[in-house]
Amino acid sequence: MSSSDKPTTPVKSTGLHVGEIKPGVAKKDPILIADGVRRQFGGLTAVDVAHVEIPRNAITALIGPNGAGKTTFFNLLTGFDIPNEGTWSFNGKSLAGVPAFKVARMGLIRTFQLTKALGLLTVMDNMKLGSTQQTGEKLWASVFHFLWKKKDVEIETQALDLLTRFKLDAKKDDYAASLSGGQRKLLEMARALMTKPELVMLDEPMAGVNPALTQSLLDHILNLKKEGMTVLFVEHDMHMVRHIADWVIVMAEGKVVAEGDPYEVMKNPAVIDAYLGSHQDVDLGTVTGRITLPKQGKEK
Amino acid sequence: MELVATTRRTMGRLFAAVGAVVLAFGVLGLATPAHADIVNPEMPFKVSGNVQNNGEPVAGVTITVTGGGGFTATVPSGEDGKFVVGVPEKNADYTVTLDETTLPDGIAVVDNPNTPDFVEGNVQTASVGPGGRVAMNFFIGQGERHTVAWIDQVVQRLISGVNFGLMLALASVGLSLIYGTTGISNFAHAEMVTFGAVATFGLVHVFGDAALPLAIGLAIALSAGLGWALDAGLWRPLRKRNTGLVQLMIVSIGLSLAIRYLYQFFIGGGTEQLPGADSEKIQLFGEVSLSIVDMVSMGLSILLIVAFAWWLTYTKVGKATRAISDNPSLASASGIDVDGVIRIVWIVGSLLAGFSGILWAYFRPGIRWDMGGQILLLIFAATTLGGLGTAYGALIGSLVVGILVEGSSLFIPSDLKYVGALVVLIGILLFRPQGILGRKERVG
Amino acid sequence: MDVLGILSSTASFILDPTTMAYALAGLGLAVHFGFAGLLNMGMAGFMALGAYGYAIGILTFGLPWYLAAFVGIGASIVFALILGIPTLRLRGDYLAIVTIAAAEIIRLFLLTSAFVDVTGSADGLSGFNGPGGTVTNPIAGAGGFNDSNPIPDGEYGFPPFLDDERTWYLRIVGGIILAVGVYFVWRLVNSPWGRVIKGIREDEEAVRSLGKNVFAYKMQALIIGGVFGALGGLMLAFSTNVNSGVYVTSLTFFLWTALLLGGAATVFGPLVGSAIFWVLQAFLGLLFPALAKAGLLPFDSIQAAQIRFILIGVALVLLVVFRPQGIFGNKKELTFVK
Structure with a gap:
């Protein structure tokens, strides 16, 4: 990787899926497969994912409005939380009941929404x-x-x-x-790379990062793919998602409501509905981009 | 009840011994001779014990120990009712005889209902085991011995447990409120309990025994003042500094040590009594009896707890308190004066703790500089059992702990009765850290 | 007022077995709290197990003293395991309450008259160090700790360290245990293992996300610290009788004060802290009564001797608030993280 300031031009991977694009569509070469994963807190169902596959050696974005269950889903996949039911596997090996540290040792590394430097x-x-x-x-x-x-x-x-x-x-x-907030994000990502992971899961890598650092962070994420890793990230900034993601999975109210190519998926009525409710005439990038509008409260 | 009191007093002496040991460490540092008296290299093992009448030591009673090889030794019991005899062999039996003619008139050795292995009569066989020592206690009572029916014992314990539990409740609801609103695990709560008793003692000293109700009233007011002072002088500034919870906990430990030894500085290491501590017992039915102080104590506890519950449920400040326990930032955002409410919580918590200290002084009975510390973990247990930060939970938890502690001495040696409550405390933290009434989401 | 006498008695505390016992237990607390972030408020329990395990090993099981010492250490390891398996998943302040309660349970079991044959109940145990100690015991007899002393009878050293062969033997044994212990801990915390436990202190989730078995590391830290606690108790038992009245929660709090005095996240902090703690204790414990006797303080000498305990509490508060890294600690090394 070059350490120059010239932005890396993303090389999009295409043809990742098999058959008709719908929520839970099969992938040619999935690295992570989740099946019927459900997590309830009291009466509230935070995550209820029927089926989802993450394509290997691609950058997949997990998006959705606040409270959609993205972070909870991350926690479930990495062993930081235990679902009420469901199976999920990484590289064909089941991860159900595997403690978080063992998941990490298998090559599935995650970072946290609130930086843990x-x-x-x-x-x-x-x-x-x-x-x-x-x-x-x-x-x-x-x-x-x-x-x-x-x-x-x-x-x-x-x-x-x-x-x-x-x-x-x-x-x-x-x-x-x-370190500054942005530098801590960088450090956390760099530290995750020290484990030589296969799949890197980034929880809001851009949140709280100084705009001056965003370009280099994007480059780092693109380089992960170049080096053969798979990236799954949660992000609210739709510009960034369009820019670097090869595939987008949309969650709302705990369920996967849409999947697809970043440009196509934004036109999906289910996505627009999930994000906007009645404000369907507004451009998605404006609504969810964090520069134009102040960010809403952190989801938990 | 006699034995309970006895055990407490023995434990009290022990604590005095602790103080002495700590002191001895401080001054001598090195080996403190164990028993300079009768136990010596020729007589390395020992038979020791207590002679007590209703928990009061009986001095000058002749004790004779005889054993194999013609060994005989005769000693009088000391001022503290204790005797120690050095004996030559271990893993051997000795006969210990109390000379009843040396007892004061009208009393005799009685059976004790609470200990299974109690000395029968005035002649007793003592087996010196591999530890090289044996202890035996002679309990003296009025005339002939008596046994108490099982059901009467159970009822007596139950009443005693409720009484103890209500007293604990007064202390633990305060601790719970403070934890709920500030997050502090307040170890100095023990000293807030002691404060009520010590203040009453001091005021009685000034105004005389007859002014006891006045002294109690003033002591409670002073307790409330202590809560205000602690908040204004220590906790509020620390809140302003944004001190971490672990730091606050250790600060409360330091505060606890400082205040505890301050009490010792003023009232000494011994036990003092409040007027009326030896009030007449009234027989209710069978062998079940209660003193007037016990009854008044229970009545006042219930009254105060009801008043407190009303305050917490219906007044504006009470509601605000619960709101803050529930979600401090939300409460703050919705315009509640969090700092003001916390100040009131400290005042109310300290007031209740001070009152429970006065009751504890009658229940033990006696005032000691570390009396609050003796029940601190029980207060924690009660608070945790009910759910940390929930005041009503603390009330229920206290009653459970009170009955558990008093009830368990029916089955286990009474000097282990606190163990049951501590085991419950640990178990609750492990398996249901949110307590009986707490909600699960609070934890984590 | 005997100023020289006070200073000399005070100075002798630098090399006192009690100081060494505190330093050992403090080292354990440093591993627990300073490096791994575990809030152990039950160190007195670990010390009690070390001391009683040793004494009971000799008196009840008739073991030679050096094997009995391992009974004490073994007991503390078992205690750490029993305590750790369920509690290490708990939040920090819960761990504090569980450990303090567990230590009290141990003390109550040592105190109860139900096991008087083994524990000596309120009298404690004595005579396990063999001849030359306080009380002769045929079982401990020859081959006891005192008998292993190779130093010929007599007085050695110079004032204020002019003492008999037993005191010097205690100092040497304590010094060796302490030196080995400090080296061991220093090695540990400056190794990759130390890096992991310091990481856990900061944020255990982050460390877990990097593939480290956080629970195992915390358990190892709990055991190692606990063993140092047992060694502290052992040191006390070498020097004097054991009595459950010593192993009260105040002992744990005094240890915390000594630890925070020296700096919790340092290897030498517990040593320095214990020395300062005991030297100050001894000094004030002699100074105040002397001042009172000389009429310079308006209370009697027993009261005057109590003042220092009040000061311990005040010192603990001030330390935690104003200098949490200890007198010699680096400010960046330890601010309370949780």
């Missing part, structure tokens, strides 16, 4: 924490420096490389708490 660790320590299979993380081995020294140096090189790409290398010895 570890404030009182240095940026470099944050990065090193992302690396998997470290001998030095075992209790007894950790006491013996020589057992993990070599691996630690390797990790540091790898981390420094990533930090340079994310333009955080100058901050590597600072505490993460001293």
Whole structure:
């Protein structure tokens, strides 16, 4: 990847689906499949996804109005929450009942809507924490420096490389708490990449990011695909979705209401209905883009 | 009741011993000689015990210990009713005899209904086990021994438990409100409980025994003042600084230590009594009896709790309090003066705690510098059981804990009766952290 | 007023076994709270298990002292497991209440007269260190801790550290345990393992999302800290009798004060904190009564000796509010995160 400021032009992947486009359509090469996943909080059904497939090596956007259950769905897929019923699998392996840390070890990494940079660790320590299979993380081995020294140096090189790409290398010895909101988002993404994931799930990667940083964040996401990873992200900014997503899944009231190509899906009446209710004459990008209109309250 | 009182007093002495041990550490640091008296290298094991009449130590009673190999030793019981005899062998039996002619007139060794392994009569066999020691207690009573019917014991315990539970409730609803509105796990609540008792004691000292009702009234008012002062002087400034919850919890621990030892500074390490603590017991039916203080105490608790419930349910401030417990930011956004309500919560919580402290002083009975600390975990247990932050839950939780604590001593040694409540506390936190009345979404 | 006497008694506390016991338990608390963010308010329970496990191992099971020491340590590990399996999933303040309640349960079981044969009830246990200790016990007898002392009888050192061979042996044993412990913890927290538990302290969800088994790490931290607590209790038991009255919640709170004094997220903080804590305790405990006796304070000497306990509480409040990183800690190292 180049570290120049020239924006990367997205190369859209096409022909991801099989057959007629409808909610829950089958994909040629799905990496993640969810079936009948339902999560209730008391009387409220937060997520009720009948069937959905995420295409491999593509950028998929998960959109929907506030309270549509996107973050809850993320939590369910990654083991941070347990659904009342349903099955879901990653690379053909069932993830039902698999704890979050094991899901992560299988190559499915997620970030959080509210950034979770570890404030009182240095940026470099944050990065090193992302690396998997470290001998030095075992209790007894950790006491013996020589057992993990070599691996630690390797990790540091790898981390420094990533930090340079994310333009955080100058901050590597600072505490993460001293970073700006946007830098923390970058750090969280870079830290996720330290695990060498197959599928990266980003929960609102653009929320709270300084506009000056958005372009580089977009480039980073596009580069993930270039490097062979799959990206699934939640986003409210429709301009960004149109710009980089290869495929869009729309959720409303816990259900998948539409799927498709980013330009086509915006014309779907179900989507317009979900987003706008009665304001059907307004352009979607204006309504949901966060620059023109102030952002509504965070969904939980 | 006698044994309960006895156990409490023994525990009281123990706490005094704790103080002494801590002190000894501070001054000597190193090995404190265990028993300079009769236990020595030749007689390394010991038989020890207490002679007590209705919980009062009986001094100067002759105790004779005899054993194998012609071993005989005779000692008098000390001022504290205790005796210690060094014996040469362990894993051996000794005969311990209390010379009844040395007892004051009109009393004799009686059976104790509450301990299964109680000494029968004045001659007793003591087995010195592998630990090298054995303890035996002689309980002295009026004339012949008596047994209490099981059902009477159950009723007595139940009443006692309700009484204890109501007293706990007064303390725990305050703790619960404070937790609900501020998020503080207030360890210093124990000292707010003690405050009521200590203030009453101090005021009685000034105005005389006859002015007890006045002293109690003033002490309650002072308790309310303490709540206001703590909020204004400590908690409000910390709120303004946006101090974290863990920090606040540790601050409350520090505050608890400081106030606790301040009490010790003023009233000393011993136990003091309020006037009327030894009031006459009135026989209700069978062996079930209650003192007037017990009855007044229960009546006042119920009155105060009803008044509190009315306040919380119907007044504007009460409603605001519940709104804040439910959702502080929403309450604030809808125009409730959160800071003002929290100040009132501290005042009301402290007032109720102070009153419960006065009742606790009669229930124990006695005033001690750490008396609040003795029931702090029970208060936490009651609050948690009912659901942290829900005042009505705390009320129910308190009654459950009170009855559990008093009732459990029917089945387990009375010095383990608090264990049951603590186990419940842990169990609740593990399996239903939202408590009986709490809603699940609150947690997490 | 005997100023020199006070200063000399005070100075001796730097090398006192009690100070070392506090430092060991404080080191455990540092692992728990300072590094892993676990709010353990039941350290007194871990210490009680270390001390009683050792004493009961000798007196009831007739074990040699060095094996009995492992009974104490083993008991603390079992306690950590029993406590940790259900509670480590709980929120921080819940963990605090559960640990404090569990420690009280242990104390009540040690205190009850139901098990007097084993625990000595309110009298506690004594005589397990063998001859030269407080009370002779045939079982402990030869081969007890005191007997393992290779130092010939006599007085060694110079004032204020002029003491007999037993005191010096205690200091040396304590010093060795402490040195090894500090090195071990220093290694741990500066390793990738330490990185993970510090990450958990900051945000366990984030660490979980990176594929770390957060529960296992917290359990390991709980056990390691607990073992240091047991070592602290062991150190107390080496030096004197065991009594359940020592292992009260106040002990835990004093440990917290000592820990926060030195800095919770530092390896040397507990050492420095304990030394300051006990030196100040001893100093004020002698100074105030002396001042009272000299008529410089308007109360009697027993009251004067109590003032220092009030000051501990005040110090704890001030520390947490104004200097949460401790006297020597780095401000950036520990602000309370949760």
